[in-house]
Amino acid sequence: MLKISNVTRRFGDKVAVDGVTLEIAKGQMVGIIGRSGAGKSTLLRMINRLTDVSEGTIACQGQAVSELNGPALRNWQRDCAMIFQQFNLVPRLDVITNVMLGRLNQRNTLMSMLNLFPRQDILRAIEILERLGIEEHGPKRAEALSGGQQQRVGIARALMQDPRIILADEPIASLDPMNAQVVMDTLRRIHDEDGRLVICNLHTLDTARRYCDRVIGMRAGKIVFDGRAEELTTAVAREIYGADADFSEEATSTSIETLSRPRGAATRRPELVD
Numbered sequence: 001m002l003k004i005s006n007v008t009r010r011f012g013d014k015v016a017v018d019g020v021t022l023e024i025a026k027g028q029m030v031g032i033i034g035r036s037g038a039g040k041s042t043l044l045r046m047i048n049r050l051t052d053v054s055e056g057t058i059a060c061q062g063q064a065v066s067e068l069n070g071p072a073l074r075n076w077q078r079d080c081a082m083i084f085q086q087f088n089l090v091p092r093l094d095v096i097t098n099v100m101l102g103r104l105n106q107r108n109t110l111m112s113m114l115n116l117f118p119r120q121d122i123l124r125a126i127e128i129l130e131r132l133g134i135e136e137h138g139p140k141r142a143e144a145l146s147g148g149q150q151q152r153v154g155i156a157r158a159l160m161q162d163p164r165i166i167l168a169d170e171p172i173a174s175l176d177p178m179n180a181q182v183v184m185d186t187l188r189r190i191h192d193e194d195g196r197l198v199i200c201n202l203h204t205l206d207t208a209r210r211y212c213d214r215v216i217g218m219r220a221g222k223i224v225f226d227g228r229a230e231e232l233t234t235a236v237a238r239e240i241y242g243a244d245a246d247f248s249e250e251a252t253s254t255s256i257e258t259l260s261r262p263r264g265a266a267t268r269r270p271e272l273v274d
């Protein structure tokens with residue numbers, strides 16, 4: 001579905017992403033891990049075209065997305081929704097309006113600024129909020145919600161675009177373990193139930209192992225691991241994080257694991273908890 005060929009991104013002398021080549025098929029939930037500065041965000045931002053490539057190409061189903069402009073670029077950005085660590089909601093607007101802003105690319109901007117939304121958008125937003133179990137917060141200001149609830153509003157806003165791909169850039173990095181679990185459960189559900197491709201930058205190994213089918217490890221802009229979650233051993237993690245023999249996985253853990261399952265129990269595809 002997504003073909004990334006020899007992609008490099010430079011910022012001045014700094015090479016943030018260095019000759020990355022990847023193919024990602026539909027039907028996978030992909031986690032990208034690596035230490036801070038490894039190039040994870042830059043890679044996601046190039047897929048969405050928030051950042052341009054310096055070299056190489058990114059294509060989706062044969063369309064060269066790294067070369068799109070104008071309306072075709074806007075269509076791509078609608079097809080490829082981003083979710084951010086800091087939620088990027090409008091804090092003083094109510095939740096339902098924040099969700100409907102996901103349609104901004106497809107609707108008249110003035111109408112959206114005046115908060116005039118078609119009835120079908122309002123109904124769709126309510127339906128999505130119900131699906132994510134946060135419909136009762138619809139009338140509240142976004143700033144009144146917990147971090148986990150705000151991130152689910154961010155996911156609802158992304159779903160309003162009806163995207164083929166969801167790119168989540170450290171979606172749980174600002175959340176406590178319980179909220180992190182709810183948000184990751186939600187992303188996994190969207191992947192499983194809707195068949196949308198989900199690519200998620202994660203700081204933590206346990207989350208990648210638990211939720212992702214495929215894990216890509218980045219180090220200094222390059223891909224140093226690409227395999228199934230089960231193959232992500234401590235030795236591999238040490239290589240990705242560039243750590244020495246006393247590397248401890250605890251240092252990259254969110255503690256999600258300890259919340260809801262005994263040690264050694266089956267991983268991934270958990271039930272949604274709220």
Ligand SMILES: Nc1ncnc2c1ncn2[C@@H]1O[C@H](COP(=O)(O)OP(=O)(O)OP(=O)(O)O)[C@@H](O)[C@H]1O
Nearest residue numbers: 011014015016034035036037038039040041042043
């Ligand atoms: N706009 C920019 N201008 C200059 N340098 C940048 C810019 N964006 C990223 N970089 C640099 O590129 C490198 C990769 O950054 P990036 O944010 O992609 O890493 P990351 O793995 O997502 O890290 P983190 O987990 O901390 O977000 C870093 O050295 C960063 O300082």
